[in-house]
Amino acid sequence: MCISKFVVPVVGFLLTASASAAxxxxxxxxxxxxxxxxxxxxxxxxxxxxxxxxxxxxxxxxxxxxxxxGRDIYGLTVNYGALKDQKVAGSSVEDEPNRSASIQFNERQMRIQAA
Structure with missing residues (x-):
């Protein structure tokens, strides 16, 4: 087997990989x-x-x-659009059950937007 058939592609790959990675x-x-x-x-x-x-x-x-x-924040404490008057979570959004309610709301919104 000719060594150049092996070395040239390997060296080429290494030069390409190192030149493009940053x-x-x-x-x-x-x-x-x-x-x-x-x-x-x-x-x-x-x-x-x-x-x-x-x-x-x-x-x-x-x-x-x-x-x-106490401010209303879209998607965090209140719903969107015509439903903006519906509360999603209370003002202490990092505390349970508000945190879980906000996460579930946003997951549902992402699925709706993806559909």
Whole structure:
């Protein structure tokens, strides 16, 4: 067996794999559409920066705080559209049974939208 028949494809694969794979760091501020397309390619690695995690946690906390303050939040404490006057959960949305009611409501809404 000719060694070049084996070595050339392996070296080619390694060069292609190393050239296309990259680590993308999400920080919540700098993601472009072009980078989003790159991230979706096979072999790409995505990490979230510490600042990115802080932003994710803050974005979760904002509607929770608003609900705790008694404000109506679509999909969290009240229904959508014509049913917006129907409560889904009380103001303490992180406490049971409100948390489970809100999760079930949103799962049902996602299934409706997918259908």
């Amino acid at each position: 680590t993308h760091v999400l920080d919540g501020k700098s993601l472009s559409v072009d980078e989003l397309w790159k991230i979706s390619e096979p072999g790409e690695t995505v990490k979230v920066s510490d600042d990115g995690w802080k932003r994710i946690k803050a974005s979760y906390k904002a509607p929770i705080d608003a609900a705790t303050d």
